[in-house]
Structures are given as structure tokens and as C-alpha cells.
């Protein structure tokens with residue numbers, strides 16, 4: 062069985078999650094679920110990043126010990142994953158011993174390669190970013206992300222010889238154009254690479270930062286964010302420990318799903334770190350765009366931050382998952398507004414899939430005594446359309462993180478089925494006593510519904526399972542079948558007794 066290892070960036074848990082964190086988890090979850098449908102053995106990792114100055118500051122503001130603060134915040138992220146039906150296999154926290162030990166081991170490997178050295182450094186430091194800035198990073202002397210002038214900081218730190226990996230990275234980019242996905246993000250990284258890479262500071266003096274992983278052999282320094290956080294992707298698998306079964310099995314990762322703002326740290330720095338430590342590189346860095354709220358950047362000062370936990374308690378979680386995956390193309394930014402959400406909900410869900418499911422089930426109840434009929438005459442127009450156009454377009458979209466396109470394709474088929482019903486008027490056929498024609502049509506519609514359920518499962522698992530159950534099938538049994546069987550016109554539904562139809566998505570006013 063082929064394997065698939067997928068991870069998300071680990072959110073910095075100094076505050077409660079916002080909608081961007083939920084969307085990050087969601088992108089990876091949809092891909093993880095899709096890979097499971099394809100029959101792969103999937104391992105899916107998420108977690109929280111918990112060290113650093115901002116964490117200490119937040120804990121102090123709340124008057125609690127920093128370790129307790131981390132645990133409380135991390136638990137909110139874990140709850141978010143549960144509420145949004147994220148199917149992660151593991152959740153790593155960077156304050157866990159398993160992570161800290163392995164991150165130290167990784168450091169030692171890089172050090173053994175001669176890539177870590179000590180240097181006095183003076184620079185412009187933005188506390189908000191926890192990063193040194195160069196003059197060209199600043200706009201009017203301020204960090205553009207935090208609208209603050211950076212502090213001048215002088216200290217002795219360990220540096221990572223990133224510049225040494227200039228050529229190996231150029232080679233990687235030339236040989237593997239698929240390494241950074243999508244294309245626009247690859248181009249952005251290639252431009253940064255072409256400008257030349259400088260060595261990067263990877264530790265902080267403990268008088269400045271005491272909440273971190275100690276540098277091996279030097280208690281006066283702790284690891285700085287990236288050498289700590291990035292290694293989670295392998296420490297969670299047991300890298301560097303006696304129990305490295307998962308690491309041997311699943312590494313290299315098939316995809317690191319991240320936001321575009323941290324692409325350079327993954328595509329360039331993490332790659333160089335892995336080369337230095339002699340660890341294989343991941344196959345793909347998949348960087349998604351940002352979300353705006355009513356056309357504006359989401360920010361605390363504007364007061365338009367969306368709480369994903371509130372959203373999933375106000376609305377069915379499947380509707381929320383569907384909205385974001387349908388509305389946000391992976392390669393660009395997308396926008397949320399409540400009006401857009403309600404329009405999609407009523408249009409695509411209540412009137413779309415909800416109505417179609419209900420129509421079909423009600424007709425089976427009425428014209429076939431609640432049992433999916435056998436087929437006599439195969440409707441090739443419907444079968445060929447699904448097989449030759451819908452499934453290939455769906456699979457193309459799903460495989461490329463273009464869940465928006467995949468869902469658009471499914472809805473094309475939903476519209477097609479609705480049209481089929483309106484055109485053939487089964488109620489008139491029934492009235493005229495054309496039982497065979499009615500049976501043939503309802504068989505095709507029941508089968509269509511079953512295939513629609515399979516296609517939407519990665520995005521809307523609860524809805525998919527409800528449809529399968531309403532068709533009289535067993536969800537566990539169905540989803541255990543290989544995709545080749547699920548997507549064929551087999552008589553899976555024939556003879557099944559459907560359940561009393563129940564509306565999937567009652568309209569929102």
C-alpha cells in the first residue's frame with residue numbers, strides 16, 4: 062500500500078485560533094481524506110508552536126505560568142481540530158519532550174556538518190515577527206506587518222550557514238519545479254533564491270529568551286523559532302529517537318501545507334537544514350493564499366477577526382468547510398463575508414445538494430415503495446457524462462489542492478441531475494403507468510447520488526455519510542471500498558431500502 066504523509070504549519074499558540082488557522086487545517090484535512098479514498102495509507106500531522114518571547118509575554122499578561130498558558134492555548138487548537146472534523150493522526154506540541162530531544166539531535170547533526178557557528182550580531186529586530194529585519198524589509202522605517210519600528214539588538218548568536226546551500230537549492234529548484242506549489246509561489250521563491258541567501262541567526266541568548274529549547278552544549282543560548290518549530294515535521298515521527306518506526310515509514314513528507322507568508326522558511330531554510338542534517342527533503346511545499354474579510358485584511362485593530370469555533374457552532378460544520386473550500390482557490394487570496402456565506406449555503410447546499418437528495422429519495426419512496434429499483438435500460442448519456450467528464454475533472458482538482466474546482470465540478474453534475482429530473486418528468490411517467498422508465502431513472506439517480514456522496518466526502522464528510530445512510534447503505538462498508546469500485550456504475554444501491562428523507566440543509570434566512 063502506498064503511503065502519504067501530510068503536515069500543516071504549526072500555529073503559534075500565543076492566542077486563540079482565528080479563521081486562517083482553521084482553513085490551514087482544513088486544506089490539509091481535505092487532501093488527507095482524498096488520499097485515503099485513493100486507498101493510500103495516510104499519516105496526517107498538525108500541532109502548535111509554543112516557544113519564544115511572545116509566548117512568555119502573553120503568559121505574563123494573563124498572570125499564569127508559561128507552561129500552563131501553553132497547555133491551555135494548545136488545547137483550544139486541538140478542540141478546533143475536533144470541531145472542524147479534522148482527521149489528524151497526531152498533534153505535536155513543541156514543548157513536548159519528544160520534540161525537544163529530537164530538535165537537539167537535529168541541531169547536533171547540522172553542527173557536525175560544520176553549518177552552525179557563533180557570531181556577534183547587531184540588527185533591527187521586530188518583536189512582533191520575532192525576526193531580524195533588513196532595511197529593505199521595512200516600510201517608512203517600520204515593520205509592514207506590525208506597523209512598529211524595530212529595536213536595535215546586539216547579541217552573540219549561533220548562525221546557520223544558509224549561504225552554503227545556495228547552489229544545492231538552485232539545483233533543487235531547477236530539477237524539481239513541482240517542489241514548491243503552486244507555480245506563483247515557486248516563482249516567488251526562485252526570485253528570493255536568485256537574490257542570494259545569507260546566513261541566518263538560529264539562537265537567542267537566554268537573558269533575552271528563556272522559553273526555548275537549550276542549544277546542545279551551551280546553556281547560555283536557546284534555539285530560535287525556526288530550528289525549533291520546523292523540525293516538528295520529523296520529531297513527531299520519532300526522528301532521532303529509539304522509536305523511529307514512523308519516521309522510517311512516512312518520511313519524506315508528501316506535502317507540507319503552509320500559508321504563503323512562511324513559504325521562504327519552508328522552501329529555502331528548511332530544505333537547507335535538512336540537507337545539512339543529511340535528511341531527505343519533503344516532496345512538496347504547498348503554500349496557500351490568504352483570506353480577507355469583507356474585502357479587508359483580517360486584523361484585531363479593524364475588529365473583523367473571525368472565530369472559527371463560533372462559526373462551526375453557529376452553522377453546520379460541513380457548510381463552513383464547503384464554503385471555504387469552494388470559495389478559496391489555493392493559488393490566490395479569497396474573501397469571506399456573511400452574505401457570501403449565506404448565498405452559497407442557500408444556493409449550493411439548501412437548493413442544490415439538499416434539494417436534489419430530497420427529491421430523489423421522496424420519489425423512490427413514492428414510486429418504488431422505498432426500495433432502489435433494478436435497472437433494465439442503461440442511460441449512457443448520464444453514465445458517460447459522469448465517467449468521462451465529471452470524475453476526471455474532479456480528480457484533477459482534488460489532486461492539485463484545487464478543491465474549489467473539484468466542488469464546482471460536482472455541482473455541475475448536481476445541476477445536470479436536477480435538469481434530468483425536470484426534463485423526464487418522472488411524476489408524469491408514473492401517472493402514465495411507465496413503471497420501467499421510472500425505475501430506470503430512479504436507479505440512475507440513486508447511483509448518481511451515491512457517487513456525489515463519495516466525491517463530497519473529503520470536504521463534507523457528515524453530509525456524505527448522511528446521504529449514504531439515507532440510501533440504505535452502511536458508511537463504514539462503503540468507504541472501505543476502493544475508489545475504482547466506488548466510482549463505477551455498479552449496483553451498490555439496488556434493492557436497498559432508503560430511509561425517510563430528511564432535509565440536509567434547511568434554508569437560512
Ligand SMILES: [Zn+2]
Pocket residue numbers: 187188189190191204205206207208
Ligand atoms: Zn514585524
